[in-house]
Amino acid sequence: MGSTSAHTNEGLGRRDLIKRSAAIGLISVPTMGFLSACASSDSGGNGKVEKGTKSEKNPLGVNESAPLDFVLFDGGFGQQYAKDAVKVYETNYPKAKVKFTPTQKITTTLQPRFNGGNPPDLIDNSGAEQMDMGVLVGQKQLADLTPLLDAPSIDNPAKKVRDTLRPGIVEMGQFDGDPVWIMYYAYTVYGVWYSQKLLDSLDAKYPETWDEMLAVCEKAKKKGIAGWTYAGKHPYYVPFSLYPMIGKVGGREVLDAIDNLEPKAWEHPAVKTCFEAYYELVQKGYILKGTPGLDHIQSQTAWTEGKALFIPNGSWVENEAAKTMPADFDLAVSAPTGIDSSDKLPFGTIWASGGEPFIVPAKAANAEGGMEQLRIMLSEASSKNFTKSVKSLTAFNGGTDGIELTPGLKSGVAALEKAGQNVVNPRLQDWYVALQKEKIGVAGIGEMMAGRATPAETIKKIQKYADEAAKDSSIKHYKHQ
Amino acid sequence: MQHGKYRFIVGFLAAPLALYALFVIWPFVQSIYYSFTDWTGLSPEFGMVGFDNYSRMLDDEVFWKSLQHSLTFAVVLPLVTVGLALFFAFMLNVGGRRRKGAAIAGVRGSSFYKIVYFFPQVLSIAIVALLFQFAYNPNSGAINSVLKGVGLGSVQPDWLGDPDLALICVMVVLVWSTVGFFVVLFSAGMASIPRDFYEAALLDGANRFTTFFKITLPLLWDTVQSGWIYMGILALGAESFAVVQIMTVGPSGGGPDYSTIVLPLYVYQKAFRDGQAAYATTIGVALLLLTLAFAAVVMKLGRRERLEF
Numbered sequence: 001m002g003s004t005s006a007h008t009n010e011g012l013g014r015r016d017l018i019k020r021s022a023a024i025g026l027i028s029v030p031t032m033g034f035l036s037a038c039a040s041s042d043s044g045g046n047g048k049v050e051k052g053t054k055s056e057k058n059p060l061g062v063n064e065s066a067p068l069d070f071v072l073f074d075g076g077f078g079q080q081y082a083k084d085a086v087k088v089y090e091t092n093y094p095k096a097k098v099k100f101t102p103t104q105k106i107t108t109t110l111q112p113r114f115n116g117g118n119p120p121d122l123i124d125n126s127g128a129e130q131m132d133m134g135v136l137v138g139q140k141q142l143a144d145l146t147p148l149l150d151a152p153s154i155d156n157p158a159k160k161v162r163d164t165l166r167p168g169i170v171e172m173g174q175f176d177g178d179p180v181w182i183m184y185y186a187y188t189v190y191g192v193w194y195s196q197k198l199l200d201s202l203d204a205k206y207p208e209t210w211d212e213m214l215a216v217c218e219k220a221k222k223k224g225i226a227g228w229t230y231a232g233k234h235p236y237y238v239p240f241s242l243y244p245m246i247g248k249v250g251g252r253e254v255l256d257a258i259d260n261l262e263p264k265a266w267e268h269p270a271v272k273t274c275f276e277a278y279y280e281l282v283q284k285g286y287i288l289k290g291t292p293g294l295d296h297i298q299s300q301t302a303w304t305e306g307k308a309l310f311i312p313n314g315s316w317v318e319n320e321a322a323k324t325m326p327a328d329f330d331l332a333v334s335a336p337t338g339i340d341s342s343d344k345l346p347f348g349t350i351w352a353s354g355g356e357p358f359i360v361p362a363k364a365a366n367a368e369g370g371m372e373q374l375r376i377m378l379s380e381a382s383s384k385n386f387t388k389s390v391k392s393l394t395a396f397n398g399g400t401d402g403i404e405l406t407p408g409l410k411s412g413v414a415a416l417e418k419a420g421q422n423v424v425n426p427r428l429q430d431w432y433v434a435l436q437k438e439k440i441g442v443a444g445i446g447e448m449m450a451g452r453a454t455p456a457e458t459i460k461k462i463q464k465y466a467d468e469a470a471k472d473s474s475i476k477h478y479k480h481q
Numbered sequence: 482m483q484h485g486k487y488r489f490i491v492g493f494l495a496a497p498l499a500l501y502a503l504f505v506i507w508p509f510v511q512s513i514y515y516s517f518t519d520w521t522g523l524s525p526e527f528g529m530v531g532f533d534n535y536s537r538m539l540d541d542e543v544f545w546k547s548l549q550h551s552l553t554f555a556v557v558l559p560l561v562t563v564g565l566a567l568f569f570a571f572m573l574n575v576g577g578r579r580r581k582g583a584a585i586a587g588v589r590g591s592s593f594y595k596i597v598y599f600f601p602q603v604l605s606i607a608i609v610a611l612l613f614q615f616a617y618n619p620n621s622g623a624i625n626s627v628l629k630g631v632g633l634g635s636v637q638p639d640w641l642g643d644p645d646l647a648l649i650c651v652m653v654v655l656v657w658s659t660v661g662f663f664v665v666l667f668s669a670g671m672a673s674i675p676r677d678f679y680e681a682a683l684l685d686g687a688n689r690f691t692t693f694f695k696i697t698l699p700l701l702w703d704t705v706q707s708g709w710i711y712m713g714i715l716a717l718g719a720e721s722f723a724v725v726q727i728m729t730v731g732p733s734g735g736g737p738d739y740s741t742i743v744l745p746l747y748v749y750q751k752a753f754r755d756g757q758a759a760y761a762t763t764i765g766v767a768l769l770l771l772t773l774a775f776a777a778v779v780m781k782l783g784r785r786e787r788l789e790f
Contacts, residue, residue, distance in 0.1 A: 107753050114523050131523060135756035139524035232642055233729075290619030292737070293642030302620060434755050443738045450642065450737070474519075474537070474757060 049366045057092075059151045060368045060375070065095040068369040069120035071110060073127045074102035076316045077186065077356065081386040082124070085377045089369075092376070096369070105129055114141060119361035122370035124185070126356050132433060133182060133357065137175050138476045143360040144179040148371040154379035161378055168425055169395045172354045175478055183374055184354020186386075187393040189315045189333060189412040190240035191350055196330040196407075198225070198306055206334045208347045210277050213337045217286040220309050227286030229308035231296035235449055236441025238278070239426070241312035244351040245336040246274045247424040251344035256480045259427045261470040266463040273339055275448065275455035282451045292450035304329065314355070318391045318408035331408035333415055349422040350415055354395055357430075431478045432469055439465040509769070515762040522758025534763040543739055543747065544764060548771070550648060551744040554655075554716040555775050559709045562656050566663030567705070569598060571693055573664065574671045575679065585679045595668070599661040606720055609658045610727035617641045617650060617728070641729055644740035651724050651741055659715065663708050670704040671697060706783040713775050717768065722746050744768045 049066035052058060068089065072082045079102040086098050101120075103109050107129040113119045114131075119141075125131050136142050149162040149170060162170060166187055173182035192206075199206065202220055207213040217227030231237040247255045250270025257265035281287055288308040291299060300321045303311045311317075318331055325331065335350040358377075360370040376382060383396035384403055391406050393413070400413060416423070428436040440462050448458040469475060516534055520527035538544050573591040588594075601609060616623040617640040625637050641647050674697065682692050698705070715721070722745035726734035735742040735750070744764060752761035 111522060111753070115525050117525055129753070132754070132756035135521050135523050139521055139526065141524050232639075288620075290625070290637065290639060290642075293617065293619035293639040298618060298620065434750075438735065442735075447644075447738050450639070452644070474760065 048364075049369075051368060056157065058372075060147060060372050062093065062096075062368045062372045063366065064093045066366045066369055067097045067099060068122070068366055068373060069099045069101075069364075070122045070370070070373060071101045071103065071106070071120045071124070073106055073124045073130075073356070074104055075127045076320050077386075077390040077392065081382070081389055082377070084385055085373065085382050088376045088382070089373050098373075107131055114361070117363050118365075119363055120370075121360065121364040121366045122373050123359050123361065124356055125359050130357075130433075133359075133430060134175070134432075134476045134478070136359070137181050141362050142181040143362045143364065143367045143370075144181065145173065145183055145360065145371065145374075146178070146180055147368075148183070148374055149180060151371075151375060154375060161375060164378065164397060165395050166354075166393075166397045168352075168423065169354050171481075172425065172427075172430075173357075182357045182359055183378075183395070184357050185374075185377060185395055186316075186355035187352065187395055188355040189350065189352045189393070189415060190244070191312070191333045191335055191415065192241045192310050192337070193303075193313045193317055193331065193333050193408070194310050195304075195306070196332040196411075197328055198309060199332075202309075206332075207337050209340045210280075210337060211340070213277075214280065214284070214286075216309070217281065217284070221286060225306065226288035226308040228281055228310045229288035229291050229294070229299045229303050230312055230449065231294065231299050232290075232292040232446070232450070233295040234437075234441070235292075235446030236429070236437045237296065237312050238445050238449060239312075239429075239436075239441070240314060240351060241336040242274060242278060242445070243426045244349055244424050245277075245338060246270050247351075247426075248336065248338045248345045248347070248349040248422075249274055249343045252424060255424055255426050258466070259431065260479045261432075261466050261477065263467065263470075264463065266459050266466060270344075272455060272459060275458060277339065279448060279455045282449060287449065292446070300324070315392050315408065315412050316355070318406060322391075329407075331406075332411040333408065334411075335415055335419060345422050348415070348418040348420070349424060350419040351425065352416060352419070352423050353425045355392075427478070427480070432475065435465060435469045439469075512762045512765055515759050516766050518759045520759040521756045522752055522761075523756045527759065530759075534760050537760065538763050538767065543742060544767075546739050547742040547744045547747040547764075548767070550742060551717055551721070551768070551771065553648070554652065554721050554743060555713045555771075558652060558655055558716040559712040561652075562660050562712050563663060563705060563709055565656065566660050566667055566708070567698070567701075569594075569660070569664045570667035570671060571689075571697055574668055575692065575697060576689055585676060585683075595664065598664045601658045602661045604658070606658060606723045607727060609654060610724045613650075613654045613657075614641070614728045642737060644737045647729055647736045647740045651721075651728060654724055654728070655716065655720060659712065659720070663712070666708055667701060667704060670701045674700045702783070706779065709783070710776055710779050713779065714772060717772050717775065718745055722749065744771070 049063045051061045052063040052066075054061040058064070070082070070086065072079055082102070083100065086100050090096065090098055099120075101109070104127060106123070106125055106127055110119065110123065110131065114136075125133070149160065151161055153159050153161045153164045155164070169184055169187070170180055172184055173180040175181060194206070199216075202216070202223065202225075204216045204219060207216050213227075220227050243255060246258075250268055254265070254268045254270050257268070258271075288299075288302060294302065297320075299311065300313070300317060301324045302308060304321050304324045304326065315333070318325075335348045338347055338349075358374055360367050360374075364370055377386075378394075378396050380396065380399050383394040383399040386392070386394050387400060387409070388403050391409050393400070393409070400409075405413065428440070444453075444458050444462040444465065447453040448455060453461070470477070515527075517529055517531060518527040519530045519533075573587040573595055575585050575587070577586040577588040577591065604612075619625055619637060619639045619642060622640070624640065628634070628636055638646055640650050678696050678700075679692065682696055687695070721743045725736070725741050725743055725746050726749070728734070729736040729741040734746055745768065748761045748764045748768065751757045751764065
C-alpha cells in the first residue's frame with residue numbers, strides 16, 4: 001500500500017485532481033448518456049401503406065393486405081379482450097398480418113419509436129408509464145379519429161359509431177376544437193366502494209348526508225372497524241369521491257373552474273366544506289390506522305378483509321381485488337355522500353368517465369387499420385366480451401343485456417342510472433397529470449388525510465400549485481368548452 | 482528505445498479512445514446540447530430556447546428540494562457507511578482479544594460475520610428495496626410488528642408514509658445494502674498492513690482505539706478515500722434512484738410531500754412521465770456538476786502525505 005508513491009512524494013497534484021475528478025464525473029452520471037440514447041433523429045415519415053377501396057364492408061378504406069401493428073397496455077384488464085378483437089380483424093382481412101404487442105412499459109417501448117417517426121398503428125396508452133397525451137397532441141403526433149366516429153357501426157350500418165357511444169366519451173377525446181384524438185375504450189365508475197354485507201351487518205344503509213356518514217363511522221368504530229381507508233401512498237385516489245362531492249355541494253361550475261386553472265378556484269366555499277368534512281374523518285379517528293403508509297393493493301386488501309368500511313376507488317377494483325375478495329363480499333359502489341339537503345346537486349351525483357385511452361399516431365403506416373381495429377372493438381360483441389371477462393363497462397352504450405353482471409358491475413350500472421344527467425367528469429387527471437397526482441394528490445390531499453395539514457393550509461398549498469401550473473408555459477393548457 | 486514511442490502509444494490508444502469518445506463523451510455533449518432546446522422526448526421535432534430551461538430550473542422548488550436531498554445523501558451516506566464499515570472491518574481483522582499466541586486477530590466468529598455483512602451485496606437493489614417496502618408497511622410490516630411484539634404497540638410510525646421519517650428510512654436501506662462491500666474492501670486493505678506494526682503497538686501497550694487511529698486508519702487512507710468517492714457517487718446516482726423510486730410513495734416515487742425526491746429521480750420523472758426531456762437533460766447537467774464538485778471536494782479534503790512502509 002502506498003509503496004508506489006516513491007517518486008510522487010507530494011501526493012495528489014492539482015492536475016491529477018482535475019483529471020481524476022473529470023474522469024469520475026464522466027463515468028458517474030449514467031442518466032445523461034441514458035437520455036441521449038433516445039437521441040432524436042428524424043428519419044422522416046417512412047412510407048404509409050396505400051389505402052384500400054372503400055366498400056360497405058370496409059367503410060374506412062383499409063388496405064386489406066397491409067400489416068397492422070397494435071401495442072396494448074397489459075394492465076388491470078389483461079390482454080385477452082384485445083386478442084379476441086384481433087382475431088376478428090384477421091378473419092375480416094385474412095391477408096393482413098397483425099403484430100400484437102402487449103406490454104406494461106408503454107413509454108419505454110414507444111418513446112423511441114415516436115422519436116424515430118415509425119410508431120405503431122394503434123396504441124392503448126395506459127398505465128403507470130402512460131405517455132403524456134397533452135404533449136402528444138401539442139406535438140401533432142396523433143391522428144384525428146373523426147373518420148372512425150363517422151363510419152357506420154358494425155352492428156347497425158345505419159348508425160354511426162359516434163351514436164353508439166356513452167355520453168361524454170367523444171368530448172373526453174377532444175382537447176381544443178373538433179378533432180378527436182383519443183378513443184377511451186373502458187367506462188369507469190368512480191365513487192365510494194363498500195361491502196353491502198358488512199354494511200348490513202352494522203344495521204346501516206349507505207349514508208346520504210355527512211352527519212349520517214359520521215354516525216355510520218362511529219357505529220363501525222365501536223365494532224373495531226375503521227370507517228375509511230384509501231391508497232395512502234397514492235392519495236390521488238381520494239379525489240375519486242372527493243371531487244364529485246365538491247361538484248354535488250357547489251355545482252359543476254366549481255369543478256370546471258378548477259379544471260380551467262382559474263385563480264382562486266380552490267377557495268370556493270364548497271371546496272372548503274368538503275375538505276373539512278374529510279378532515280373530520282381524520283380527526284375523529286375514522287381512518288384505518290397506518291393508512292398513509294399503504295399502497296393501493298395493501299389498502300384494498302385491508303378493506304376486503306373487513307378492516308375498513310369504505311374506500312374511494314374506480315370500477316377496476318372488482319377485477320384488481322378479486323383475489324382477496326371473499327365470495328360473499330357483495331361489492332357495491334355509491335355516489336359520494338354530500339353535506340345536506342342544501343347541496344346544489346342531488347344525491348347520486350357521480351364521477352364516471354372513459355378509461356383505457358386508445359390512440360392512432362399521426363405517423364402510423366396503417367392508420368386506417370388502427371381505426372378499423374377500434375371499430376371492431378366497439379361492436380356489441382367485443383364490448384360484451386370485455387364486460388364479461390374483466391368486469392368493466394365499455395364506451396359502447398349498453399351491451400350489458402343478456403350477460404350476468406357481477407355484484408360490483410351491477411351496482412355500478414345502477415349508480416349510473418340513478419345519476420342520470422348528474423355525471424361529473426373532472427379533467428385534471430388527464431389534462432395535468434403531474435399537478436393532479438403529485439402536487440394536489442400526494443403533497444396536498446395526502447398530507448391532509450394523514451393529519452399533518454389542516455384543510456385551510458391544504459387549500460392554500462393546492463391553490464399555489466394550480467397557479468404555478470397556470471403560469472407554466474411548458475405545459476399546454478386546456479379549458480372546458 | 483525511445484524511437485517511435487509515441488506512434489506505439491497512439492496506435493494502442495486510438496481504438497479505445499475513439500470508443501470512449503463515441504459512447505461516453507459524445508452523449509454528454511449531446512445532453513448538454515439538448516438542455517438548450519424544448520425537446521419533449523415524444524416527437525423528433527424541437528427548437529432552440531437558449532437558457533430558458535436553466536432559468537426555469539432555478540425557479541423550480543422541486544428541483545431545489547431534490548438537490549437538497551441529493552446533497553444530504555452525498556454527505557451523510559458515505560460518512561455513515563464508510564464509518565460503520567471501518568469499524569466492522571477493524572473488529573473483524575484486528576479488534577479481537579489475543580488468544581493462542583496470535584498477535585492480532587478478529588473477534589470471535591469473525592469469518593461468519595464477514596459473510597453476514599456481505600450477504601446483502603448479492604441481492605439486487607430492486608429486491609432489497611421491495612423487501613424493505615414490505616418491512617416498512619405500517620399495518621402488517623415486520624418493523625411495526627416487532628415493535629408491537631416487544632410491547633411498544635403505541636409506537637407505530639407510518640415510516641415511508643411520514644415525510645419526517647421517509648428520507649431516513651431510505652438512507653438506512655442504502656447503508657444496509659452497501660456496508661458489506663466496504664467491509665470486504667477495507668478487510669483486504671487491512672490484510673496488507675504488516676503485522677509487525679501491530680505487534681510493536683501491542684508491545685508498547687496501545688489499546689484498540691490508539692491502534693485504530695494511529696496505525697490502521699493512516700495506512701488505509703487511500704482505500705478509504707476511494708471508498709468514500711465511490712459511495713458518494715452511488716448515493717448521488719443509480720442506487721438512490723432505484724431505492725427511492727421503488728420504495729417511496731407518489732405516482733412515480735418521491736415520497737409524501739416531495740420528502741424523498743432526489744435528482745436522478747426528478748430527471749426520470751421529467752423525461753419519461755411529463756414529456757419534458759430537454760428540461761430533464763438540464764437537471765442532468767446540474768447532477769453532473771454536483772458529482773464533479775463532490776469528487777473535487779473529497780479529493781481536496783482527503784489530501785494527505787503518503788506513508789511508506
